[in-house]
Amino acid sequence: MEKEKKEKIALFRFGVISRLLWIKEDERQQEALLREITSTAWEIPYSSRTVVGRSTVLEWLKKYRDSGNKIESLEPQQRSDKGKARSLDEETEQILVRLKTELKGASLPVIVRVARERKLLPPDFHASIQSLYRLFQRRGLNEPQELKPDLRRYETDLPNDLWQSDCMHGPSVIVDGKVRKSFLFAFLDDHSRLIPHGEFYLQENLKNLTDCLIKALSKRGLPRKIYIDNGPSFRSHQLAHATASLGISLIHCTPYRPEGKGKIERYFKNLRMQFLPLVPPTLSLIDLNERFEQWCDQTYHRTVHGTTKETPWDRYTQHLHLLRPAPKNLSDFFRTRAQRKVDRDRTVTLHGRIYEAPVELIEKNVSLLYHEDDPQRIEIFYQDQSYGFLVPLNPHINARIKRNAERTEIEPPLTPTPSPPVAKSYQGGTLFERRQDDESL
Numbered sequence: 001m002e003k004e005k006k007e008k009i010a011l012f013r014f015g016v017i018s019r020l021l022w023i024k025e026d027e028r029q030q031e032a033l034l035r036e037i038t039s040t041a042w043e044i045p046y047s048s049r050t051v052v053g054r055s056t057v058l059e060w061l062k063k064y065r066d067s068g069n070k071i072e073s074l075e076p077q078q079r080s081d082k083g084k085a086r087s088l089d090e091e092t093e094q095i096l097v098r099l100k101t102e103l104k105g106a107s108l109p110v111i112v113r114v115a116r117e118r119k120l121l122p123p124d125f126h127a128s129i130q131s132l133y134r135l136f137q138r139r140g141l142n143e144p145q146e147l148k149p150d151l152r153r154y155e156t157d158l159p160n161d162l163w164q165s166d167c168m169h170g171p172s173v174i175v176d177g178k179v180r181k182s183f184l185f186a187f188l189d190d191h192s193r194l195i196p197h198g199e200f201y202l203q204e205n206l207k208n209l210t211d212c213l214i215k216a217l218s219k220r221g222l223p224r225k226i227y228i229d230n231g232p233s234f235r236s237h238q239l240a241h242a243t244a245s246l247g248i249s250l251i252h253c254t255p256y257r258p259e260g261k262g263k264i265e266r267y268f269k270n271l272r273m274q275f276l277p278l279v280p281p282t283l284s285l286i287d288l289n290e291r292f293e294q295w296c297d298q299t300y301h302r303t304v305h306g307t308t309k310e311t312p313w314d315r316y317t318q319h320l321h322l323l324r325p326a327p328k329n330l331s332d333f334f335r336t337r338a339q340r341k342v343d344r345d346r347t348v349t350l351h352g353r354i355y356e357a358p359v360e361l362i363e364k365n366v367s368l369l370y371h372e373d374d375p376q377r378i379e380i381f382y383q384d385q386s387y388g389f390l391v392p393l394n395p396h397i398n399a400r401i402k403r404n405a406e407r408t409e410i411e412p413p414l415t416p417t418p419s420p421p422v423a424k425s426y427q428g429g430t431l432f433e434r435r436q437d438d439e440s441l
Contacts, residue, residue, distance in 0.1 A: 018249030
């Protein structure tokens with residue numbers, strides 16, 4: 001299975017168990033969450049199944065915790081029974097599906113009992129009730145159990161438990177003498193209403209969202225969950241894997257349900273009423289961000305919030321000892337990945353530039369990780385192992401490299417050699433150089 005497929009499956013499993021990671025040691029709360037998870041119809045990557053069993057959820061949770069909270073522990077492993085027959089063959093599945101259609105509303109044990117009474121099942125039939133449930137779920141035969149949305153006001157217990165994020169259309173700015181529209185990306189801490197970071201950009205895209213997120217994480221540490229918009233600019237495998245690798249659960253809001261982002265929407269409303277009316281119409285993007293940062297730090301963060309009855313700054317800083325700091329190599333988690341195959345001349349091409357790869361990776365499919373703003377620093381991976389950074393191709397150096405089966409060494413550059421001494425016997429000559437013997441002729 002390709003690496004990206006494994007990562008997508010691991011991200012799905014992380015999303016399933018993420019709600020169980022941060023709850024307190026409360027068995028009732030855990031059981032309630034498990035019932036909710038197992039009764040939800042999931043869109044499972046690369047699978048026709050739509051349900052997840054309780055034991056499976058607990059197994060994923062144990063694997064993740066035992067590995068020290070590493071996302072790689074949730075990647076699927078090679079099946080030990082690959083190539084062997086399953087408990088349900090195709091003929092048995094068809095029999096059970098027809099019986100389920102005939103006995104509408106019957107429970108699974110009743111369906112199995114009737115099938116045995118009619119001698120429709122093979123003697124060695126031993127499929128579990130869970131297997132039958134998944135079979136009928138795949139065929140769309142299970143009766144839907146729709147739950148009405150539970151819309152209630154909530155607030156997390158501690159700072160960095162949950163961040164909300166969204167994008168707001170901002171004022172026009174002057175860029176290179178032209179009028180451009182601006183967009184504000186911002187992150188809001190649910191507990192304190194503090195803004196970890198916000199910034200105006202010229203485009204509403206994933207690149208600018210990621211830049212804002214990295215700055216927020218650097219300033220305020222790592223949250224446990226981030227509640228983010230569901231638009232196409234916010235959905236990315238790279239972003240989801242980066243946050244999961246940091247132990248952050250990335251939650252996308254339900255389409256056409258803005259109620260979940262009420263706090264960030266309220267913040268944007270205050271910003272439109274209190275900050276934007278004071279912004280001159282001919283500001284540059286840099287000046288706009290300077291004014292916005294000053295307003296945020298000196299006005300918004302120091303004003304008592306109407307709901308919490310505390311300032312965002314005071315409420316956030318009361319629990320600084322509980323915050324998780326961001327790692328020093330934070331930006332490396334958000335590197336862009338590209339798949340390449342190393343050519344026979346040990347080179348790979350990226351963005352029109354040619355680089356040299358290690359000899360042992362010739363004709364291997366490799367992954368290249370790099371920053372968009374620093375394409376010269378490219379790390380090469382093969383089978384999840386780093387082989388260092390690529391070196392730009394220098395054909396002039398390669399012209400002086402001696403190669404054989406045992407060693408590769410660089411030949412020193414050619415330098416003019418002195419004329420050979422005059423001797424009675426022939427000593428050889430230098431091309432286009434007159435010998436002293438010829439001058440007497």
